Amino acid sequence: MSLALSPAARDALSGWLASAKALKGASDNTLTAYRADVTDFITFLTLHHAEPNGLAPLARVTTSDMRSWLAHLRGQSIGSRSMARKLSAVKSFYRWLAEREGFEPTAVLSARAPKFQKRLPRPLSEDAAAAMIDTVELQSADSWQGARDAAVITLLYGCGLRISEALGLTGRDLPLGETLRITGKGGKERIVPVLPVARQAVDTYLRLCPYPPEPDAALFRGARGGKLNPRLVQKVTERARMQLGLPATATPHAMRHSFATHLLSAGGDLRTIQELLGHASLSTTQAYTSVDEVQLMRVYEATHPKAR
Structure with a gap:
């Protein structure tokens, strides 16, 4: 009330x-x-x-x-x-x-906030992330909408964008080059690299989209031509993860977590990943260290002679 x-x-x-x-x-x-x-x-x-x-x-x-x-x-x-x-x-x-x-x-x-345990990111495996992108494209009856959804998810995983950042792109951001300037939380700007596969996914969407890109209009359009609602992306992702048998934590935001975790596993340093994600504090990015340590312990326990 x-x-x-x-x-x-x-x-x-x-x-x-x-x-x-x-x-x-x-x-x-x-x-x-x-x-x-x-x-x-x-x-x-x-x-x-x-x-x-x-x-x-x-x-x-x-x-x-x-x-x-x-x-x-x-x-x-x-x-x-x-x-x-x-x-x-x-x-x-x-x-x-x-x-x-x-x-x-x-x-x-002076009032104290109740303590809570910070939830660590739940990244997808590399194979699951790739399967998610492929399966998301099949959730819409119209091929242009399927290409649109695949392009959005590819940007989340390939560039580490937040869903609001991906849906905030406009025609002024085209054509996508090797890098993209993103305005994130708090108006903070960062430069992120754009992989060829992400550029290709966006190009495919633009080729099929019935609405031509306009400088001041959203890049990703809904069925009637307006800005794509993030809830629609969440729904197609939910349908895709159910088809793939993935856990409920396989959300659009999990694709961004997967981007960071896979970079870390490949040898990326925390400072670079912090910049790519647009985290204001390194402590936020350090959560991925714990995720990586969990995976390392699993590998250790499965393969190290002393652990068996």
């Missing part, structure tokens, strides 16, 4: 979101999540104290209030990862609001 925000609270939330977009380059999806998380928090406080949600009540939040809110989230069976994300959004909002309104936000900022 979400209550209507007071004009002051609504203005404050809008101001913070505008700041996050301008200063941090937050994506539209991130801003939508931020708005929902903070709105839910303000709604909780309104019901918890049975008073209007103006700025003064927001400034009076206590440690007890924060504990009650976190307990409320746990009571809704919200997982630790989601709780941590919501708390991060609320803290960010309060840092901005406290500086603007001149109050002490310690009660909010």
Whole structure:
């Protein structure tokens, strides 16, 4: 249940979101999540104290209030990862609001996020990744749509793109050369190499696509010519992985993980992979080291004389 925000609270939330977009380059999806998380928090406080949600009540939040809110989230069976994300959004909002309104936000900022175990990437094997690309192409009745889906998945695996980055390409990015300039999270730009197989997949799609490329239009089009919805890519990937008998973790994002893991296995260094993936922190990329170590231990246990 979400209550209507007071004009002051609504203005404050809008101001913070505008700041996050301008200063941090937050994506539209991130801003939508931020708005929902903070709105839910303000709604909780309104019901918890049975008073209007103006700025003064927001400034009076206590440690007890924060504990009650976190307990409320746990009571809704919200997982630790989601709780941590919501708390991060609320803290960010309060840092901005406290500086603007001149109050002490310690009660909010000192609240501890629940611990959770970071999930390691679940990459596909090289053969499974190749089979996924081939099988995705067979999921659509129209050959141009099948070629489109195969081209998208090839870019995720061949270039390590996020699905939002692949679907964000426009006619201005054509023709694809040996490298591609990508604008990722936070507006950070990076250069990624484009393999011949990826260029060929895009060229095949363009040759079959009934909609000619336009500089300001999306490169990958939906059935009616608009920008391709990422949910459609997720659906065809789901159908393909079921045909192949792959686990539920074989998602479009898993193709990006597979790109990184296979590079690491082939001798790529973490710094280079960090740049190719567009990770702001090397610690994010280091998750792939653990994945590789798991594979190395499997090989060791299967082949080393002392392990048998």
